[in-house]
Amino acid sequence: MLHCKMLTVVREDRILFKDLSFTIKPGEIVQIEGPNGVGKTSLFRLLIGLSTPYSGDIFWQGSSIDKDREFFYQQLLYLGHKSGIKPELTPLENLQFFQTLHAAEQDIDLWFVLAQVGLAGYEDVTTAQLSAGQQRRVALARLWINKCPLWVLDEPFTAIDKSGIAVLESLFIKHAEKGGIVLLTTHQDLRLDASLLRKIQLGGVAAGEEYV
Numbered sequence: 397m398l399h400c401k402m403l404t405v406v407r408e409d410r411i412l413f414k415d416l417s418f419t420i421k422p423g424e425i426v427q428i429e430g431p432n433g434v435g436k437t438s439l440f441r442l443l444i445g446l447s448t449p450y451s452g453d454i455f456w457q458g459s460s461i462d463k464d465r466e467f468f469y470q471q472l473l474y475l476g477h478k479s480g481i482k483p484e485l486t487p488l489e490n491l492q493f494f495q496t497l498h499a500a501e502q503d504i505d506l507w508f509v510l511a512q513v514g515l516a517g518y519e520d521v522t523t524a525q526l527s528a529g530q531q532r533r534v535a536l537a538r539l540w541i542n543k544c545p546l547w548v549l550d551e552p553f554t555a556i557d558k559s560g561i562a563v564l565e566s567l568f569i570k571h572a573e574k575g576g577i578v579l580l581t582t583h584q585d586l587r588l589d590a591s592l593l594r595k596i597q598l599g600g601v602a603a604g605e606e607y608v
């Protein structure tokens with residue numbers, strides 16, 4: 397379970413959000429919503445330890461993440477605006493690299509994974525030569541091989557076409573069914589059934605959504 401308690405973030409003397417609290421249970425897919433600049437990425441940066449809140453705390457499995465950050469990071473897969481892939485390596489080598497460095501499935505067929513993200517036939521091409529969407533797909537392929545329960549995905553669908561988004565939505569459902577958590581931001585309209593997707597609105601209240 398992920399619990400954010402009374403988080404306040406200030407940037408350049410401006411309060412982005414104040415006393416933000418929410419809890420996400422295993423099996424939930426949660427979209428943080430809000431207009432450009434409202435603080436979605438800033439919230440995620442708190443989660444991954446790239447910045448600290450002005451006040452408040454974040455709890456994972458009942459303990460403050462400050463108490464055992466190493467444990468928390470082992471449980472967390474983060475995908476940010478920058479894909480974190482190595483352009484000089486092939487898609488296959490990128491996944492092998494990820495598999496070696498992180499808690500990842502070792503027995504999974506990486507050719508199968510690359511086919512899942514629509515990169516069959518591109519396994520051995522230098523990633524730098526791929527299109528923007530294909531490069532993003534290389535980064536997203538990590539979702540198939542990681543073993544982390546908590547996925548924090550900042551705009552995962554950037555440059556991804558409609559069929560790619562549908563494949564990812566199915567993967568999110570599978571992850572949630574196994575007790576995982578998907579926390580994401582996107583400006584795309586998701587096709588996930590409303591019963592499967594919880595929305596948390598930053599910076600205002602929209603109909604049918606939750607303001608925290």
Ligand SMILES: Nc1ncnc2c1ncn2[C@@H]1O[C@H](COP(=O)(O)OP(=O)(O)OP(=O)(O)O)[C@@H](O)[C@H]1O
Nearest residue numbers: 407408412430431432433434435436437438439581
């Ligand atoms: N390190 C920083 N120093 C100063 N200001 C910052 C810093 N990081 C973010 N900000 C400001 O905080 C605000 C929120 O930025 P953030 O990236 O969290 O928004 P966002 O909701 O993710 O936006 P978008 O939908 O455009 O991705 C912006 O006005 C940004 O300029």
